Structures are given as structure tokens and as C-alpha cells.
Amino acid sequence: MGRHERRRRTVCVVRDPRRVALALRPLRADRAEPRAGWWVWLVPLCGLVLWPLAPAAAFLVAVALVFGxxxxxxxxxxxxxxxxxxxxxxxxxxxxxxxxxxxxxRGLGGMAEPADIRPTLALTGYHLAKLISARARMAAYAQELRAARAGLAPGELRDEADERAEVAEERARELGAQFAARVEALGRLASSLRGHERAERVRALLAAGPPAVEEPGADPIAEVEGRTAVVLAAYEELSGLRPSPSETRS
Structure with missing residues (x-):
């Protein structure tokens, strides 16, 4: 059961977007406007060059190039x-x-500053990950220190361990508060964008106005209903004038 719980354990790896952007650049910085993943094209080229000589060698070189x-x-x-x-x-x-x-x-249009928010959001996510990681490490250190000093006899070493644990726990709370404040700010920004999107939608609907509709015309069932009512009334009247079966036998 513990093995299945470990499989369901949530794991994330957050990379520094600045280093990711650097890694997608060419190894030589003097080339202009390179394409990400340029080295992939070397694999089929090496294979084509070496294939007539030794198929196995070509395959091994290609694999080594990919991994390297x-x-x-x-x-x-x-x-x-x-x-x-x-x-x-x-x-x-x-x-x-x-x-x-x-x-x-994107809904901000020309009001967006910066126009492309993606690099800022990527860096924000990385900083949030750093805060979370620091908080987790500090809390784990305090917990480990508490567990280690449990077997110590009262004295200076135990007191120092307690003091260090309290400092680490306080630091973990501070980091948690910083994380919560940043997430709260993100929530406010997201809420503002949602409000702006709704307002723009309402403005667009008001500008478009109500849809054009055609007049339905005269209701044909009304005439049928009037004629049917007259026929049924006449039928009821005639039914009241008919003699009962006893009167006809007499």
C-alpha cells in the first residue's frame, strides 16, 4: 500500500526560465537568430554519412550524439x-x-504592460517554487532537530537545539507568509482580469444591441380555436334539445 501511495505522490520540477532560455540558444553565441533544437538535425546527417561504412557504427554515433x-x-x-x-x-x-x-x-489589448506577460509569469512561478522549497527545507530541519534532541539530557546542548528549532520554525512561518502574500496578489490580479473580461463582454453585447427578429404574423390557431368553440357550443345546445330514450319509447 505504501508503494501505491508513493506513486500517487505529487512531484513537480520547476526550472529557472532564464536558464531554460539560455539552454535553447546555440552553443556559439555569434550566430544570429538560431532555432531551438538545432542539434537534432545532426543525428540524421551523421547516420547518412556513416551508414555506407558501418550501420552499427552509424547507429552508435547517432545515439551518443543524442545523449551527449x-x-x-x-x-x-x-x-x-x-x-x-x-x-x-x-x-x-x-x-x-x-x-x-x-x-x-490578452483581453487587455493595447492596455497590457508588458505586452507579453509570459516571461514575467514564468519567473514569478520560479520564485514561488524557491519560496516553497525554502519553507519546506526549513520546516524539515526544525522537525529533524526536534526529533534528534528528544533523547538528550537537559543541558546547554538541548537548550541550543530547542532555540535553533524555534528559529527555524519562525523562519518557515515567515517564508509561508511571503508565499501566501504573493499568491493572494496573484489572485487579486486574476480577479481583476476576470472582471475586465466580463465588462468587455457586456460592452460588446450592449454595442451589438438586441438581435433582429421578424414579426410572427397572425396566429392561425386563433381562428381555428374560435371556429371550434362555436361548433362545440352548437353541439352542446343541440344535445340539450334531443329527447331522452324514455321519451321516445313512450
Missing amino acids: VGGLVRYRMGSGIRLEGDAARDWVRAASLLREIRRGW
Whole structure:
């Protein structure tokens, strides 16, 4: 059961967007306007060159090139910040606000400043991940210190451990407060964008005005209803004038 719980454990890896952008650039900075993933084209070229000589060698060279250049790209990107469990879920909730802001930013049109919010949002998400990671590490340190000093006899070492644990717990609370404040600010921005989007929708509907509709014309069922009412009334009147069966037998 514990194995299944570990599989369901939420894990996120958040990378520094500045290093990711750097990793997508060419290895030589003197080339103008490169395309991301340029090195992928080297794989089929090497295969074509070496294939007449030795198919196995061509395959091995191609695989080595993929792993070598891919590893170099990952190195330049950095390992990123790994978040697990509650820390990962906190970041996922914040990331949902970042996605909502990104979607709503286009609705600002010419009022948007900056025009492209994506780099700012990516850096904000990375900073939030750093806050979450720092808070988690500080809380884990305090918890580990509390557990380690439990077996100590009363004395200076135990007192120092308690003091350090309290300082770490206080720092973890401060980091948590900073994270909560930033997420709250994101929530306010997302709410403002939602309000602006609704207002623009209402303005568009008011400007368009009500849809044009055609007059339905005379109701044909009204005439039928009038004739039917007259016929039924006459039928009821005639039914009242008919003699009963006893009167006809007499």
C-alpha cells in the first residue's frame, strides 16, 4: 500500500526560465537568430554519412550524439527545484493562477504592460517554487532537530537545539507568509482580469444591441380555436334539445 501511495505522490520540477532560455540558444553565441533544437538535425546527417561504412557504427554515433548533446542542454538548463507532496500541490495551485492570468492578459489589448506577460509569469512561478522549497527545507530541519534532541539530557546542548528549532520554525512561518502574500496578489490580479473580461463582454453585447427578429404574423390557431368553440357550443345546445330514450319509447 505504501508503494501505491508513493506513486500517487505529487512531484513537480520547476526550472529557472532564464536558464531554460539560455539552454535553447546555440552553443556559439555569434550566430544570429538560431532555432531551438538545432542539434537534432545532426543525428540524421551523421547516420547518412556513416551508414555506407558501418550501420552499427552509424547507429552508435547517432545515439551518443543524442545523449551527449541532450545532456549538455540539460546541464545548461540546471537541475531545477524539485517539489513533492504538499509543497508540489501548493505550487500547482499557484501555477493555476499564473495560467489564468496568462489567458486573461490578452483581453487587455493595447492596455497590457508588458505586452507579453509570459516571461514575467514564468519567473514569478520560479520564485514561488524557491519560496516553497525554502519553507519546506526549513520546516524539515526544525522537525529533524526536534526529533534528534528528544533523547538528550537537559543541558546547554538541548537548550541550543530547542532555540535553533524555534528559529527555524519562525523562519518557515515567515517564508509561508511571503508565499501566501504573493499568491493572494496573484489572485487579486486574476480577479481583476476576470472582471475586465466580463465588462468587455457586456460592452460588446450592449454595442451589438438586441438581435433582429421578424414579426410572427397572425396566429392561425386563433381562428381555428374560435371556429371550434362555436361548433362545440352548437353541439352542446343541440344535445340539450334531443329527447331522452324514455321519451321516445313512450
